[in-house]
Amino acid sequence: MISDALKVQLTGHCGHYPSRRVGLIFVMQKLQEHYGGWLPEEAIREAAEISGVPETEVEGVATFYNWFFREPAGRHIIVVCDSISCYLCGCDRIAANLERKLGIKLGETTPDGMFTLLPVVCLGNCDKAPSIMVDDELYGPVTADMIDEIIEKTASETHGTRRAHDERNRPV
Numbered sequence: 001m002i003s004d005a006l007k008v009q010l011t012g013h014c015g016h017y018p019s020r021r022v023g024l025i026f027v028m029q030k031l032q033e034h035y036g037g038w039l040p041e042e043a044i045r046e047a048a049e050i051s052g053v054p055e056t057e058v059e060g061v062a063t064f065y066n067w068f069f070r071e072p073a074g075r076h077i078i079v080v081c082d083s084i085s086c087y088l089c090g091c092d093r094i095a096a097n098l099e100r101k102l103g104i105k106l107g108e109t110t111p112d113g114m115f116t117l118l119p120v121v122c123l124g125n126c127d128k129a130p131s132i133m134v135d136d137e138l139y140g141p142v143t144a145d146m147i148d149e150i151i152e153k154t155a156s157e158t159h160g161t162r163r164a165h166d167e168r169n170r171p172v
C-alpha cells in the first residue's frame with residue numbers, strides 16, 4: 001500500500017494534464033520504485049485508481065513495456081539488444097557470455113537477486129553494435145572480453161542489501 005503523501009503527489013501529477021490518463025506511465029514508474037522494482041497486483045489497482053485508466057489497460061501497459069516488471073526483478077537489469085544491427089554484429093555471443101557469467105538464461109534472475117538478464121529490441125545505439133544496457137548505462141560495441149569487467153563494475157557499485165537500496169530510493 002502506498003502512503004497518503006505519495007497518493008496525493010501522484011494524483012496531483014495526473015491533475016496537470018487535460019486527461020488524467022496521460023500521467024499513467026509516470027504513476028507506474030513511481031509505483032514500481034515504491035514496490036522495490038516491480039508492480040504487484042496492488043500497484044496495478046492503485047495506478048488504475050489514480051490515473052482513471054481501467055485496470056485491464058494498466059495491466060496491458062505493464063506487460064507491453066520492457067521496463068515494467070510484474071514479478072520481482074534483480075537489483076540490476078541487464079538488457080541485450082537482439083535487433084538487426086546487433087544480431088549481425090554477434091549479440092548471440094554476447095548473450096551467451098552473459099548467461100555463462102551470471103549462470104542464468106535470458107529472462108531469468110540470479111538466485112541472489114542481483115541481476116536480471118533480458119533481451120530487448122533496438123536500444124538506439126546501432127552504430128555501436130552489439131549493444132547492451134545495464135540499468136541506465138549503455139555499452140557498445142561490447143566484446144566478450146568486456147563482460148567480466150561490466151559485471152564486476154556493476155556488482156561493486158551495489159552498496160548494502162537490496163532492501164536497504166529500496167528503502168533509500170523509495171519515494172515519499
Ligand code: FES
Pocket residue numbers: 081082083084085086087121122123124125126129130131
Ligand atoms: S539494433 Fe541493437 S542498438 Fe539498434
